[in-house]
Amino acid sequence: VYFISPTLFIRHPSFNEIRSDLPLPHESILLSHSSVLDKIKQKLVDKNGIQIVVLVGIGGSGKTTIAHRYARKQKIPLIWEINSETKESLIFSFKQLAYSLCQTEEEKQELRIIPEIKDTYERERKLLLFITKKIKNYPDWLIIYNNVVTFQDIKDCFPYDEKVWGNGKVIITTQDSNIAYNSYITTSNVIEIGELKKEEKLELFNKIINNSRGNLEIEQQLITKFLDKIPSFPLDISIAASYLKEEKISYDEYLRYISESKEEVTSIHGFILSDIGNYTKTRYDVISLPVKHIIKVHPDFKDLLLFISIINSQNIPKELLSRYKDSVIVSKFIHELRKCSLITEKSLNQVDPALSIHRSTQTITLEYLIKLLELEKGAKQIQSIADVLADSMDKGLKKHIDNVSILVSHVEAFLGHNLLVDKLTASHLKIRLGIYYFYIGNYAKAKTLLEEVLSVYKDYYGPDHLQTSWVTTRLGNVYRNMGDYYKAKGLLEKALLVYEKHYGKKHNRTAWVFIYLGNIYRNIGDYA
Numbered sequence: 001v002y003f004i005s006p007t008l009f010i011r012h013p014s015f016n017e018i019r020s021d022l023p024l025p026h027e028s029i030l031l032s033h034s035s036v037l038d039k040i041k042q043k044l045v046d047k048n049g050i051q052i053v054v055l056v057g058i059g060g061s062g063k064t065t066i067a068h069r070y071a072r073k074q075k076i077p078l079i080w081e082i083n084s085e086t087k088e089s090l091i092f093s094f095k096q097l098a099y100s101l102c103q104t105e106e107e108k109q110e111l112r113i114i115p116e117i118k119d120t121y122e123r124e125r126k127l128l129l130f131i132t133k134k135i136k137n138y139p140d141w142l143i144i145y146n147n148v149v150t151f152q153d154i155k156d157c158f159p160y161d162e163k164v165w166g167n168g169k170v171i172i173t174t175q176d177s178n179i180a181y182n183s184y185i186t187t188s189n190v191i192e193i194g195e196l197k198k199e200e201k202l203e204l205f206n207k208i209i210n211n212s213r214g215n216l217e218i219e220q221q222l223i224t225k226f227l228d229k230i231p232s233f234p235l236d237i238s239i240a241a242s243y244l245k246e247e248k249i250s251y252d253e254y255l256r257y258i259s260e261s262k263e264e265v266t267s268i269h270g271f272i273l274s275d276i277g278n279y280t281k282t283r284y285d286v287i288s289l290p291v292k293h294i295i296k297v298h299p300d301f302k303d304l305l306l307f308i309s310i311i312n313s314q315n316i317p318k319e320l321l322s323r324y325k326d327s328v329i330v331s332k333f334i335h336e337l338r339k340c341s342l343i344t345e346k347s348l349n350q351v352d353p354a355l356s357i358h359r360s361t362q363t364i365t366l367e368y369l370i371k372l373l374e375l376e377k378g379a380k381q382i383q384s385i386a387d388v389l390a391d392s393m394d395k396g397l398k399k400h401i402d403n404v405s406i407l408v409s410h411v412e413a414f415l416g417h418n419l420l421v422d423k424l425t426a427s428h429l430k431i432r433l434g435i436y437y438f439y440i441g442n443y444a445k446a447k448t449l450l451e452e453v454l455s456v457y458k459d460y461y462g463p464d465h466l467q468t469s470w471v472t473t474r475l476g477n478v479y480r481n482m483g484d485y486y487k488a489k490g491l492l493e494k495a496l497l498v499y500e501k502h503y504g505k506k507h508n509r510t511a512w513v514f515i516y517l518g519n520i521y522r523n524i525g526d527y528a
Contacts, residue, residue: 020081022068029207054172057193058341059286060235063173078141084148101134141168148174177338195232208241226251231360287364290340309366311410318353378422393432427456450475469498
């Protein structure tokens with residue numbers, strides 16, 4: 001190509017315009033993602049050097065769609081997508097790029113020789129040299145490294161230097177949150193693709209349903225309530241809307257359906273996905289595949305996965321996990337969870353690190369582990385988790401009551417799994433919950449919990465056992481604070497007999513029961 005000037009001819013290298021096929025859902029069912037696209041645009045605005053953006057998020061969050069949407073809008077001569085899921089797909093994508101870059105018969109001949117090189121390292125090096133020699137001639141380019149497992153997998157074929165690759169842009173899509181700590185990636189250029197906002201969920205759902213269910217205005221409240229009960233990702237919204245549109249069932253029927261046999265649901269969802277787009281992994285696949293991988297990394301990881309799957313999904317203190325397994329093992333475990341974008345992280349009280357896991361991720365992980373470990377009520381793994389929770393509650397109640405509220409949420413979530421937790425194990429935790437609610441002045445809840453525990457302990461230990469008397473003492477104090485002094489007096493007098501018999505009159509624990517009883521005698525006016 002020649003540009004004529006009054007004094008000279010300037011020759012610029014010629015190039016073909018090359019684009020990967022970048023599939024997108026139809027515009028009518030496509031979310032705008034305008035805020036994310038604006039962020040990408042801002043981060044890739046510089047024309048000089050190699051600009052990099054990383055889209056990080058769990059499978060089904062829309063990373064690839066966003067990358068494709070951005071790329072489709074670019075008016076640059078070279079846009080190419082590298083399938084980075086496996087080493088084989090990575091090399092195949094680069095081979096296709098190399099063939100597309102060929103313009104002359106000589107270049108095609110040069111490329112034909114490369115596959116004949118026997119040494120794998122040398123063959124791949126020659127292929128990359130061929131590509132960089134050609135791509136450098138382009139004034140601008142965009143390469144999408146899609147579905148990167150870890151940066152390590154693409155490091156040998158990544159554009160670091162504009163003197164080798166020329167000026168261009170890179171978008172990486174990955175589930176690996178650890179990529180933010182990579183020395184070649186600027187943390188500020190990592191964009192997290194999280195859950196959809198309420199209005200985005202509603203917009204996507206309505207676009208797919210497309211008024212097929214009648215007057216949507218009348219149904220908006222029903223739809224909003226329904227969407228609150230399913231994962232807030234494009235994958236899950238699309239499947240739900242497509243299924244409802246096709247089957248014409250109610251929202252409650254769909255929720256019952258997805259709570260039933262996971263194998264059947266996964267199979268049907270797979271068929272729906274194959275019909276509506278390129279993405280083929282169901283929510284069960286998105287979670288169960290990395291869970292299988294994590295379990296293989298270290299034998300303790302399956303126990304830690306069970307731990308975070310059976311307690312509250314939000315604000316899980318790292319310290320709590322470190323009471324269960326060695327802190328080094330816990331750090332490695334969290335690193336693996338980050339690689340799959342299975343967690344989000346933040347600090348409690350600006351100090352203590354904690355992690356959260358999405359409810360759907362937690363549910364699927366627990367179902368998978370119950371089947372894998374053949375867990376039944378009272379299994380030893382469940383007992384060991386209960387022991388850690390009980391010990392943590394004891395330490396928390398001795399230190400500072402305000403710090404126990406997060407632990408309480410985890411204990412209560414654990415107790416919600418009554419198919420796995422036996423009555424005695426539950427009672428050991430309920431007494432600690434009763435003490436907590438007593439301390440914060442919720443006497444009605446404390447009373448309910450301690451009465452349940454007393455009933456179980458009487459059956460298991462007998463009425464005159466120390467464990468039973470411990471509960472009796474606590475319950476007596478609750479009755480006293482509720483103004484039921486005579487009931488409190490009866491319980492504490494029974495406990496005192498057991499304590500005197502076991503510890504003697506001069507023991508510290510016996511003394512405390514004397515104090516509690518003394519308070520009650522004062523309350524009922526028996527000052528003597």
